[in-house]
Amino acid sequence: MKRSTKGALAASAAGILLLGGAGSLAFWTADGDANGGSITAGTLTLTDGTCDAAWTYAAGSAGAGNTVALFVPGDVVTKQCTFTVGATGDNLTAEVDAPASVEYTSAPTGTSLSLTAASTFAITGDPAGRALLDGDTITSADGGETITATFQVTIPFGTDETGAPIINGNDTQGITATLDALTVTLTQVQS
Template identity: 50%
Template sequence: MNKLAKGAIAAGAAGILLLGGLGTLAFWNDSTAVNGGNVTTGTLALSDAVCDGGWVYAVGNAGVGAPVGLIVPGDTISKECTFAITATGDNLEADLVIPAEVTFTSSPDAPTLNATASATYTTAGGVTGATVTSANDGDIVTATIKVVFPFGDAALVNTNDTQGILSTLDDITVSLTQTES
């Protein structure tokens, strides 16, 4: 086959491919815009806490309700704090939480000083629990925070280095954190 015939065959094949390609683009279509409109988000917040003046001995200790003087391993102390909840949102759920461990600034340093924290929550309407929804918007919540100084043990918790020291409990943060509903 000569070069002229090969060129004619290639040109014919290219023409067929072009016509076939144009045929696949021949379809009807249309589109329309949908008005996006406005969407407003909800809110989740805690007011600043208002707390009792000091720590008291918790239920289960001698002197329950008495102001804390000099703690010893095995003591549990408590404090009540109140705050307002802002919770708006159609499907909002959130949990009130505090850290399980508390930290201290001590003088002199006391490496084995250890304490754990927990809290219970009650609204003015008597609802008890840590889960908040938009139904709690505007509620005043009372958090009863307990700090436990475990009795010393072989794991070197609250041993002799904790005697006669001045310790300041660092701030305990109550958080309101959204959960997936």
């Protein structure tokens, strides 16, 4: 091999070693960004109830539909309250907690007052006025609909004063019975 060829090979080898030891060979690169955008959460709300101004006598009882001024044993009275549902979300499902009975207090206490306070619920929408039971579910399709709670208080006809126990006796005259607050709750459940 000629001396010039050997020298050229040696110079090439030295150049390669110099490049390898000093860094790497350059090549092209490019970057691109993608804006991931944003996502927005839905909502689940329920307004406080708006109730009828007065109690009325229930259908099927004496004075049905008339405003209650002063109740007596044997009466059945009713009142309605409405709540508005706010429900948005692609896959929103919420369970309804709607108690079927309501507690009450009376003033004065310690009387023979005995009554039952029941509540039923319905929601507007499709089907119109469908019953809504404790444990039922609503979805975002029910957003903007109205839940109507109907209270029905039954004051049974009393016993005479010799009854044991006395129910709705003379000591209940002039008392005031107040229903405790009714709380309707919507709780999201997994769809």
